[in-house]
Amino acid sequence: MQTRAEISKLQRRLGVTTMYVTHDQIEAMTMGDRVAVLRRGVLMQCASPAELYETPENLFVGQFIGSPSMNVVRGSVTAGDGDDITIAIGSQFISLTGEAAARLHGLREYVGRDIAIGVRSEALGGDGTASLDVSVDLVEMLGSELLVHCTIDAPAVRAIDSGVEVSDQPESTIVASLDPRHPVKVGDRVHLSVDTLRMHAFDLETGSAIGRH
Numbered sequence: 326m327q328t329r330a331e332i333s334k335l336q337r338r339l340g341v342t343t344m345y346v347t348h349d350q351i352e353a354m355t356m357g358d359r360v361a362v363l364r365r366g367v368l369m370q371c372a373s374p375a376e377l378y379e380t381p382e383n384l385f386v387g388q389f390i391g392s393p394s395m396n397v398v399r400g401s402v403t404a405g406d407g408d409d410i411t412i413a414i415g416s417q418f419i420s421l422t423g424e425a426a427a428r429l430h431g432l433r434e435y436v437g438r439d440i441a442i443g444v445r446s447e448a449l450g451g452d453g454t455a456s457l458d459v460s461v462d463l464v465e466m467l468g469s470e471l472l473v474h475c476t477i478d479a480p481a482v483r484a485i486d487s488g489v490e491v492s493d494q495p496e497s498t499i500v501a502s503l504d505p506r507h508p509v510k511v512g513d514r515v516h517l518s519v520d521t522l523r524m525h526a527f528d529l530e531t532g533s534a535i536g537r538h
Contacts, residue, residue: 329355350390354378362386365486379523384441384532385484387525393446393472395525396499398479399491400442405433414442415478415495419455425521431536432526440535441482441489443525446472449501453518461513462498471503475517482529489532 333356336343347353353360354374361371362385370382381387387395403418404411410421410432421429432440449457450473459475481497483490501517509515526535 332356350392354390362389364389380534381525382534383484384443384482384489384527384534387443387527387534388484391445393500393502395443395445396449397441397443397482397527398477398497398499399439399482399529400479401439402432402435402437405436412440412442414457417457417478419457419519419521419524421521421524422454425454425524428522429524429526429535435526435535439529441527441529441532443527444499444519445523446500446502448520448523449499449517450503450507451518451520453520455519455521456516457499457519458514458516459499461509461511461515464509464511466505469505471505471507471509473501473503473507473509473515475499475501475515482527484532489527489529491529 329352345356357374359371360374360377362369362377364385370377370386377386377390381390384397388397398414400412400414402410403413408426410426410429412419412421457477459477461473461475463474465472475498476496477499478496480494481492503509527533528535
């Protein structure tokens with residue numbers, strides 16, 4: 326951490342354009358004004374650290390940037406003809422309304438189709454307009470936060486070299502970042518609120534992010 330700070334201060338003092346190559350995403354995010362994410366020699370996205378984190382252009386960037394990694398599961402779009410969009414995740418449903426529906430407007434073209442749904446750990450368990458019913462498997466106390474590992478009835482999705490892989494297991498693990506004062510323990514059945522304004526959607530064939538404003 327001290328080395329990162331010293332290099333950043335040196336770069337600002339010298340006032341020269343600097344290219345820094347690293348495999349450490351923390352170094353990239355904390356030191357870079359713009360970050361180019363490469364995968365097997367191919368440019369996946371080039372943007373500010375905040376843009377990479379908040380609006381990844383594809384599944385690989387979404388899962389590569391951020392720790393814990395973005396939770397990604399298979400879902401399907403069940404309705405999207407009116408102002409709202411309804412997504413099924415396993416046996417559960419999430420309704421996108423207003424700004425959330427407008428942000429992921431491209432989902433209207435996926436009605437009746439499977440997609441990958443992504444949500445970061447900090448967008449679970451806080452203030453949200455929807456919720457997911459999950460079972461708690463593991464609770465990690467990190468002092469400033471609780472990392473709560475939960476089972477959800479939806480297959481996991483991940484980016485692989487050949488494209489996108491959907492697990493053949495009907496359940497998967499998602500991680501929520503909660504306030505350390507939150508009363509939760511292993512074995513609990515809990516409702517995690519979902520911030521629908523921070524949800525992501527990806528095409529299962531190409532891995533590309535589905536249309537946003």
